[in-house]
Amino acid sequence: MNKILFGTAILASFGLLACSSSEAETVKESPSSGATVVSEVTKIEGSIEIDGSSTVYPVTEAVAEEFGKLYKDVTVTVGFSGTGGGFKRFAKGETSISDASRPIKDEEIEAAAEAGTEWIELAVGQDGLxxxxxxxxxxxxxxxxxxxxxxxxxxxxxxxxxxxxxxxxxxxxxxxxxxxxxxxxxxxxxxxxxxxxxxxxxxxxxxxxxxxxxxxxxxxxxxxxxxxxxxxxxxxxxxxxxxxxxxxxxxxxxxxxxxxxxxxLARPLFIYVNSDHLKNRPAVEAFVKYFLTSGPELVAEVGYVKESNEVYTQGLSLVEATLLK
Missing domain, CATH: 3.40.190.10 (Periplasmic binding protein-like II)
Known part of the structure; x- marks a missing residue:
């Protein structure tokens, strides 16, 4: 089972993490900085399909809206069929990202494994049901x-x-x-x-x-x-x-x-990311990095509680490690 990576690597800067030869625009922002600097590198086009939790939906929708202002040639579709419904699609590889208001279940892990879908789990906020x-x-x-x-x-x-x-x-x-x-x-x-x-x-x-x-x-x-x-x-x-x-x-x-x-009734909120899509679809890579750098403030804006900066840093470490595999 893939879990959040609690590695020992310390990130020199979020700007370095956001940079990629495949990214259209480099977003240099840490969860605590509040400042965003965008520089044009190469153009990104594509689409990202997201489904899952109706609880996480407002966060992901807000992130998608802001992301779209920077990446105008990327279409992000966000649905809310429920955490379980989202995982069913995610296991089959139909979506790149699955929103979840609970951790993935053993049977959902097995379904993904049978379909050959590898994934990573990223904590993005906290809710009070x-x-x-x-x-x-x-x-x-x-x-x-x-x-x-x-x-x-x-x-x-x-x-x-x-x-x-x-x-x-x-x-x-x-x-x-x-x-x-x-x-x-x-x-x-x-x-x-x-x-x-x-x-x-x-x-x-x-x-x-x-x-x-x-x-x-x-x-x-x-x-x-x-x-x-x-x-x-x-x-x-x-x-x-x-x-x-x-x-x-x-x-x-x-x-x-x-x-x-x-x-x-307090609980963590997650996004699950298809590892293959993360590595081979520049739009997915850019979106996930944007979620972990600019998303924390949006988590608070829609009414949830953002995680500590350390949690988002660990998430970015996991993304980078996955990209290098």
Whole structure:
């Protein structure tokens, strides 16, 4: 299994890493510098196909948009079929990059190996999976992990708010959440219910988190979960529910995710890169390097938490090592 390379090599500069005889424009920027200098080298043309997590989608889409301003002859297509759906395509070599809100599973590794697809894993940020209700909901502020488990487990008998708390309304809860191909679904069920893919099925599901936002916003009895960035983009349309894991109620935020206070729903976000495409398609090489140098600030802009500079440096080291193989 390929993992993030924690090598001992120290990068002299991100500018050196960004330089390549195949690149159209050299992006000289470190995750901490905030300054970008672009110099023309040779022209890059081509297309990059990306699919996977709807959680990582806003980050990758933002990176693709900024990348496109520099590399005008490269077409980047970003989809969101879910982490699992993305890995199915990635294993077959249909995509160059797969967004993921969880690590790749053993069976997905095997599928890639059988197809001859080699890959590398790069951590790109952190998320706090968030539980939401409509702003019209005036009574719910916090749920315990146990209450969430009882609500979402396969044999749950909870149908109304009153079933959770006797002081709450006797009105049916309308649940919203990601589909079963989603890494968010896998993560939530493992951390809250205690078993991956173990969940009640009588809820409105979608791989499009914007559809979930719309559903929850217009339904005063709705409750759902998805990545924090979708709340950050729609704070007037959603209401956060704090989570109590036994140490008090904590809402997700950049601060509580980074500090580790927001448990157990804080999680890393990844991109997986096809090694052959990285080595033989200049556009993919340029995009991945751009993601690791300019992407960290975009991670924060869309509402997630960027990794440490060291993590991005290690990622760039892994990219360089892969290119030399």
């Amino acid at each position: 968030s539980v939401m209700v409509s702003p019209k909901n005036t009574f719910i502020e916090c749920l315990t992990v146990e209450q969430l488990k009882n609500l979402w487990k396969p044999d749950s008998t909870i149908m109304t708010w009153k079933d959770i708390d006797a002081s709450w309304p006797d009105k049916r809860i309308n649940l919203y959440g990601p589909g079963t191909d989603s890494g968010t679904f896998d993560f939530f069920t493992e951390e809250i219910v205690g078993e991956v893919q173990s969940s009640r099925s009588d809820y409105s599901m979608s791989e499009d988190d914007n559809s979930l936002v719309k559903g929850i916003n217009t339904d005063p009895n709705a409750l759902g979960y998805f990545g924090y960035a979708y709340y950050d983009a729609n704070p007037d349309k959603l209401k956060l529910v704090a989570i109590d894991d036994g140490n008090g109620c904590v809402e997700p935020s950049a601060e509580t995710i980074k500090s580790g206070e927001y448990t157990p």
